[in-house]
Amino acid sequence: MTSANQLLEVLYDCRGMFLTVGELLARSGLDERRLARALTSLRERGHVIEETPLAGLRLVCPVNLDAHLIERELRTLRVGRNAICFGEVTSTNDVAFDSARQARSDGLVVLAELQTKGRGRLGRKWVSPRGANILMSVLLHDAKGQLPDEALTIAAGLAAAEGIEQVCGVGPELKWPNDLAIDGAKLAGILVEVRGSLAGRQNPRQIVIGIGVNVNAAPPASVLGRAATCLADQLGHGVERIEVVRAILRQLDIWIAEIQHGQLEDLHGRWMARCGMLNQRARIASGGREYVGRVLDVSPLEGLILAQDHGAAVHLPAQTSSMLE
Numbered sequence: 001m002t003s004a005n006q007l008l009e010v011l012y013d014c015r016g017m018f019l020t021v022g023e024l025l026a027r028s029g030l031d032e033r034r035l036a037r038a039l040t041s042l043r044e045r046g047h048v049i050e051e052t053p054l055a056g057l058r059l060v061c062p063v064n065l066d067a068h069l070i071e072r073e074l075r076t077l078r079v080g081r082n083a084i085c086f087g088e089v090t091s092t093n094d095v096a097f098d099s100a101r102q103a104r105s106d107g108l109v110v111l112a113e114l115q116t117k118g119r120g121r122l123g124r125k126w127v128s129p130r131g132a133n134i135l136m137s138v139l140l141h142d143a144k145g146q147l148p149d150e151a152l153t154i155a156a157g158l159a160a161a162e163g164i165e166q167v168c169g170v171g172p173e174l175k176w177p178n179d180l181a182i183d184g185a186k187l188a189g190i191l192v193e194v195r196g197s198l199a200g201r202q203n204p205r206q207i208v209i210g211i212g213v214n215v216n217a218a219p220p221a222s223v224l225g226r227a228a229t230c231l232a233d234q235l236g237h238g239v240e241r242i243e244v245v246r247a248i249l250r251q252l253d254i255w256i257a258e259i260q261h262g263q264l265e266d267l268h269g270r271w272m273a274r275c276g277m278l279n280q281r282a283r284i285a286s287g288g289r290e291y292v293g294r295v296l297d298v299s300p301l302e303g304l305i306l307a308q309d310h311g312a313a314v315h316l317p318a319q320t321s322s323m324l325e
């Protein structure tokens with residue numbers, strides 16, 4: 001491990017608290033010269049380290065996104081063994097797809113402090129101020145077609161809700177197909193995109209799961225045209241993004257392994273337990289048509305099953321469907 005990462009771990013584990021130079025030397029195992037270099041390197045990486053002559057040094061919270069802090073001891077099978085953090089990108093989904101030809105890119109996580117062209121589904125925008133929230137994408141190679149995108153959309157929403165609950169104690173509601181909400185206000189959104197094909201040797205199937213979570217700031221309703229919320233508003237204090245990212249990645253890793261092994265019952269049950277839509281009336285736009293009826297179920301492979309007011313039950317796929325408010 002580099003000296004900078006050794007020091008970062010010590011500072012992060014005591015974040016918010018001051019440590020004297022003596023304590024830092026003892027805890028990090030560095031000598032004074034390496035400590036000074038490590039401090040410079042961390043500051044160049046964007047970390048804000050406050051220093052006072054009497055109290056010593058401390059890492060200022062919330063902490064800048066940092067690949068080492070995300071990867072360390074994550075202990076996942078597939079997701080997040082490698083992470084990259086950017087200051088600014090167009091969309092983390094684009095960067096994830098662009099990284100697909102790199103070695104060991106399966107499970108790669110791309111994060112950014114700001115997206116200049118963050119996107120939602122069906123041509124919509126994802127808006128998020130710099131440095132406040134989670135904007136991340138997970139790249140998966142799926143040459144054998146073991147990961148249906150319908151199931152991944154459900155799994156990503158569930159993983160985000162579970163990760164948020166583990167860290168913050170707040171349990172968001174899941175709204176099909178891809179929203180997390182608290183008291184009707186949107187907290188997070190999921191965008192699963194697929195490129196390549198199963199038949200294409202030149203261009204094998206790759207999937208990117210994009211996850212946007214409002215952690216410390218929610219865009220105002222005047223910008224979005226609908227209510228949004230963030231975790232900090234729910235809790236009344238700022239939230240450390242890195243902890244939420246790690247918890248979401250761990251849960252996502254579990255659900256992806258289940259999907260890969262064709263085990264969808266647990267995913268289905270856990271998702272439905274967080275969704276208040278069962279037996280509710282819904283109006284849904286899907287593939288250029290509008291459907292009205294009662295929600296019978298959400299299938300991880302076939303989408304939402306709606307008992308129409310007029311006509312037979314229909315299966316509506318997540319990729320092309322939207323709830324009409």
Ligand code: BT5
Nearest residue numbers: 091093118119120121124126127136189190191210212228
């Ligand atoms: C989504 O689309 O909810 C998927 C959002 C995925 C965003 C992530 S961020 C990382 C990755 N990189 C990307 O470029 N995207 C992914 P949809 O269901 O279409 O919802 C979009 C709608 O949500 C917009 O039309 C707005 O009304 C609203 N919206 C936009 N930004 C929001 C925010 N920060 N919080 C709440 N609502 C928002």
